[in-house]
Amino acid sequence: MGLLATDLRALANLPGTRAGRRIVAGTGIGLGLLALMSWWGTGELLAHPRLLQMVLPATGEPLVGLLGFGLGACPVAASWIGLALAQRQLFESPELNLWLAAPLPRWRPALQVLLRASFLALLWGTALAGPVVGGLLASKQAPWPAYALAPLALLVCTVPLLAALLGVQLVLVRFFAGRVLRLVLTLVSALASAGFSTWLLVGLFTAAEERLPQLAAAGAGAGRLPWTIDSAAHLLAAAAGGRCDVSALASALGWLAAALAGFVALGHLHPRAVEKHLESQPPLRRRRSGWPSSVAGAIRRKEFAQVLQQPGALLGFLAFAVLVVALARQRVLVGGLLDASRLPPDLASVAAMLVLWFVAVLLVLYAHMGRLAMWDGPQWPLYLAAPARPVAILWGKLQAVALFLLWPLVVVGAAGSQMLGAGPAAVGLFAAVALAGTVAALGVLAAVGTWPRLMRPDDAGQIVQGGRSFLAALVLVVAFELVAAPVYFGWPLLVDAPQQRLAGGAGPASLHGWAVPAIWLFALLAGASGFGLGVRNYGRLLRAR
Amino acid sequence: MAATALIETCDLGRAYGGKWAVRHLGLQVARGEIYGFLGQNGAGKTTTIRMLAALLRPSEGSLRIDGIDPRVAPRALKQRVGLVPDTPPLHDYLTGRQYVGLVASLWHVGRRERDARAERLFALLQLEEAADELCKGYSHGMRKKVHLAAVLATAPPVLLLDEATTGLDPIGVRRLKDLLLEESARGTTILFSTHVLETAEQICHRVGILVRGTLRAEGTVADLRAAHGGASLEDVFLATATGAAAGGGDGPARD
Ligand SMILES: Nc1ncnc2c1ncn2[C@@H]1O[C@H](COP(=O)(O)OP(=O)(O)O)[C@@H](O)[C@H]1O
Ligand SMILES: [Mg+2]
Numbered sequence: 089m090g091l092l093a094t095d096l097r098a099l100a101n102l103p104g105t106r107a108g109r110r111i112v113a114g115t116g117i118g119l120g121l122l123a124l125m126s127w128w129g130t131g132e133l134l135a136h137p138r139l140l141q142m143v144l145p146a147t148g149e150p151l152v153g154l155l156g157f158g159l160g161a162c163p164v165a166a167s168w169i170g171l172a173l174a175q176r177q178l179f180e181s182p183e184l185n186l187w188l189a190a191p192l193p194r195w196r197p198a199l200q201v202l203l204r205a206s207f208l209a210l211l212w213g214t215a216l217a218g219p220v221v222g223g224l225l226a227s228k229q230a231p232w233p234a235y236a237l238a239p240l241a242l243l244v245c246t247v248p249l250l251a252a253l254l255g256v257q258l259v260l261v262r263f264f265a266g267r268v269l270r271l272v273l274t275l276v277s278a279l280a281s282a283g284f285s286t287w288l289l290v291g292l293f294t295a296a297e298e299r300l301p302q303l304a305a306a307g308a309g310a311g312r313l314p315w316t317i318d319s320a321a322h323l324l325a326a327a328a329g330g331r332c333d334v335s336a337l338a339s340a341l342g343w344l345a346a347a348l349a350g351f352v353a354l355g356h357l358h359p360r361a362v363e364k365h366l367e368s369q370p371p372l373r374r375r376r377s378g379w380p381s382s383v384a385g386a387i388r389r390k391e392f393a394q395v396l397q398q399p400g401a402l403l404g405f406l407a408f409a410v411l412v413v414a415l416a417r418q419r420v421l422v423g424g425l426l427d428a429s430r431l432p433p434d435l436a437s438v439a440a441m442l443v444l445w446f447v448a449v450l451l452v453l454y455a456h457m458g459r460l461a462m463w464d465g466p467q468w469p470l471y472l473a474a475p476a477r478p479v480a481i482l483w484g485k486l487q488a489v490a491l492f493l494l495w496p497l498v499v500v501g502a503a504g505s506q507m508l509g510a511g512p513a514a515v516g517l518f519a520a521v522a523l524a525g526t527v528a529a530l531g532v533l534a535a536v537g538t539w540p541r542l543m544r545p546d547d548a549g550q551i552v553q554g555g556r557s558f559l560a561a562l563v564l565v566v567a568f569e570l571v572a573a574p575v576y577f578g579w580p581l582l583v584d585a586p587q588q589r590l591a592g593g594a595g596p597a598s599l600h601g602w603a604v605p606a607i608w609l610f611a612l613l614a615g616a617s618g619f620g621l622g623v624r625n626y627g628r629l630l631r632a633r
Numbered sequence: 634m635a636a637t638a639l640i641e642t643c644d645l646g647r648a649y650g651g652k653w654a655v656r657h658l659g660l661q662v663a664r665g666e667i668y669g670f671l672g673q674n675g676a677g678k679t680t681t682i683r684m685l686a687a688l689l690r691p692s693e694g695s696l697r698i699d700g701i702d703p704r705v706a707p708r709a710l711k712q713r714v715g716l717v718p719d720t721p722p723l724h725d726y727l728t729g730r731q732y733v734g735l736v737a738s739l740w741h742v743g744r745r746e747r748d749a750r751a752e753r754l755f756a757l758l759q760l761e762e763a764a765d766e767l768c769k770g771y772s773h774g775m776r777k778k779v780h781l782a783a784v785l786a787t788a789p790p791v792l793l794l795d796e797a798t799t800g801l802d803p804i805g806v807r808r809l810k811d812l813l814l815e816e817s818a819r820g821t822t823i824l825f826s827t828h829v830l831e832t833a834e835q836i837c838h839r840v841g842i843l844v845r846g847t848l849r850a851e852g853t854v855a856d857l858r859a860a861h862g863g864a865s866l867e868d869v870f871l872a873t874a875t876g877a878a879a880g881g882g883d884g885p886a887r888d
Contacts, residue, residue: 373765379734381747386738390727397767398726470722472688474739475712481739547649549688632690632703 091187091200107546118558119215122288129291130158130299131219134227150307151228151328155241155321157306158220162213162245163317168284169212170253172277174205178254178358179261179365188359195355202247202254202351209246217242225328234327241320244340248316248347255354262357265364274400278407285451286411293421293447316343383476387484391459395492404455409499412448416503421447426508437510439579441500441518442525446572448496449529453568454561456489460537460622461629462560465551471630472549478626482534486619490530497522520604521575524611528571531611531618536564538625547633571614575607637664639791639822640685644694646846647680654680655846658694662824662839664790667817669837670826673874677846678826679719682793685824686716698791712740715789719796721780725769729760729779732768736783747786754782757808773800785812792816792823798832810836830866840866842873849873 102108134154178201187197221241225234260269313321319339326333374397380386395401419426422440431439460482464471471481501519504510510518536542542560545551640662647655655677662668672678683689685696687703687710695702701710723732730751737747755761758778763771768779777800784792792813798806813823813836827833833840834854841851850857850873854866861869 369770374728374731374767376730376765378744379731379738381738381742381744383738383741386735390724390731390735393731394724394726397728401726464724467722467724469688469718470736470739473686473711473714473716474736475708475710475741476739477708547689549683632687632707 091192091196092203095200095204114557114559115211118562119211121562122212122215123219125292126161126216127219127223129294130303131223133299133303134158134220134223136227151224151325152318152321153307153313154224154303155221155324156313156317157303158217158224159241159245159317159320161216161220162209162242163249163314164284164287165212165216166209166246166249167253168280169205169209170250171280172284173208174201174250174254175257175273175277177201177204178257179362184362188362194359195352198254198258198355198358199348199352202251205250205254206243206247209250210242213242213246214239217245221324225324228328230328231330233332234324237323237327240340241324244320244343245317248343251347251351255351258354258357258361261365262361265361265368267368270365270368271399271403275403275407278400278404279410282404282407282411282451286415286447289447289450290415290420315339319343383480384484384487387481388487391485391488392491405495408448408452408495411451412444412496412499413503413507415447416444416500416507419508422508433509434511434514437504437508438514438518438521440508441504441510441514442521444503445496445500445518445522445525448500449493449525450565450568452493452496453529453533453564456492457533457537457560457564458557459489460485460533461543461551461626462537462557465545468545468551468629469549472545472632478630479623481630482538482619482622482626486530486534486622489533490526493526493529497526517604521607524604524608525572525575527608528611528614528618529568531615532564532567532571533618534622535618535625536560536567538622538629539563540625540628543629545629545633549633551629574610578603638662639664639699640668640696640824641698642681642685642694642696645681645684645691645696646693647677647684647689648692653692653846655684655843657847659848660824660841662822664822665817665820666838667813667823667825667836669833669840670824670843671828671830671833671840671870672826672843675845676843676874678843679795680846681843682716682718682795682824682826685791685793686714687711688716713789714791714793715784715787717777717781717784717792717794717797719799721776723768723771723776723780726767728767729764729771729775729782730755732779733764733783733786736780737786740787740789742787746788750786750788751782754785757812758782758805759808774802774805777801778805781809781812785816790821792821794823794825796826796828798827798829806832830870834866842870844874 102112178198181201184197187200218238221238222235225238257273260273319336322333322336323340326336380389395405415421419440422443425431425440425443426436428436461468497519500522501515504518505512505515537560539560542557542563543551638661640660642658642660645655645658645660646653658677658681660668660681670678670681680689684691685698687707698710699713701713703710724735727735733751734747737751755764758781760775760778760782763775763779768776771779777797781797794813797809801809810832813825817823817838825833825837837854839851839853840857841848843849850860850869852860857869858864858866861872864872
């Protein structure tokens, strides 16, 4: 068990160093906030026995269904980690060189990847599902064995799925490695990442009154749970009533054992799969082209080149568009707005598009923030050593990001006109407001994405990400929401004003009168102050250590 | 000679968390000189080079490059310095040629000069084939060569190379040596850290041996060998590095 012991040792060493403590603190704060979110969203509702009785159907096994609903966060987290993160670990991690060269059983490195991924998925699963399951058990005044069995339940909902996802990828790469499979896996991983963030964001923005019907449906749906979740939910439900459901326990343990055994068997394919994966990547040749000589121009060009020349990055843009269109088609988060009869339809579609745009930008904002400093972490010594002015480098990066940020606008605009019934005037109005929002978003990015507390280079000159990237994502989301808050709270004003004039048939065009200039003024202010802060931060990041 | 010293340090020192990595370092490297910086792993070579490139702040003492103090005008100093670190900071998803373009623009080099220099360097370092491939697929030696080409395309008056020969194939090493000699003849000042004593012996005008952060011996290779009774540079290095107590050249009885 050398590999496992090494990983545990590394984990145990974390609190001993400054960087390690930062990682622990960053991850802890991030997961803690997620848990809090999950508690406020659902856990708290479920902890009230009276309320619980109201939403639950009288027949069937409502507790099992609700527990299954709560545990459902585990497979979601597991899918994301299995498809997006573990894929790279399985085939491209630098540690593979050592592991595959060592005299270990053939399946051992793959198992290690599974163990690591399970640990990570379990952390996320606990943060997301823990509060809901805990709230449910508390409402039933469950005895302590129920709580003691909860970790096993989380494990059962996570590990078999992860093992299956990794196993399928192993088999695919082993037998079908090639350009096409590479593209497919990259696309799947991009979709998984974007899908998971969307799932989190939609959960964050779902109102409590929309949750109750969801819960009621979940309570009635005990019979329709997937196998692994079903056995975990039955196990916990029985334990909450003070009983031990032996068959559920046996089935839970059986699932775990089967998953591990099956994965070890498939793990024999791993070494060959890694080889095949490496072979499937012939060197990509690029056309020669002129390269700008100004600093900002060169940096801008570099950012574009990195997107255009990295297959995964382009596919990410595509996956994002697919997701946004799916959200629009399902009218997620905007159904209520569109059906509200007190709004003129044009205005309602503008509002719906703006909501979708906001969510869409939140989805990509973190990735674009990375472009400013974090993703250039290993190359940071180059910028440190260069005589270029920090403001020129930042300016070039922001120009590129500004263009990338037009993508959500375009996608939402198109989806709005096709699926939300927005006319040309509405789309134009949306574009005017969203463009201002893009300027404000750039300001937020410039300020947060360069903040030395989150991105400080180490003594060797490289920017270490560690656990702070998670914290950075949270800071970024909160900052963007704060900047958007005036528009959100100004919205009722905005809606009521034209409604009075609607009798005269003014329509949304009357908004142009004062609202759009006001929004633009505010956005320019936010953008300029963000850029100012960013310039100051960049100067600090690029100073000798 | 000191009057034309391009690299000049005075009592330079740097500590990490209270532990000194370099201390009391006084270096003088003249224009056009190739200075070999020798020392064991952890002797402080990289730390010194990073201070000279204005990436690290000295904890004590001062340094000047071409008369410029990094505390006063860091960007003017950086404009004159080309740094080839141990791990080249290449961008995986740029091609070698694009990377050279990026570096050249960061150092404010015009298009025409850049393209002319890059072509020549690519040819010399045998990179023409690889130049239009993504850096992601490069071997360690190729990464080094590409970064070297990028730095030389900025034509810096001062070149700082940190273990530049590691990872290069014999032809690459040979080309590098030729390039450095040629640059030096044109007046470029070169500080060259290495473990490979043979290379140092072949191209360096002077060498300095760093032991645990302090300079223990300095001079031309011939002078150093003479001072140790005609021993090889390897013996001089071993004697200096493994305990100054051994003193003269009588200790190691090799060969
Ligand atoms: N970022 C750092 N933090 C702490 N100690 C460091 C750091 N970088 C280097 N050191 C220490 O400074 C000493 C000199 O290191 P370095 O300059 O890298 O040596 P060399 O390049 O000669 O091998 C070593 O003892 C090393 O452990
Ligand atoms: Mg070194």
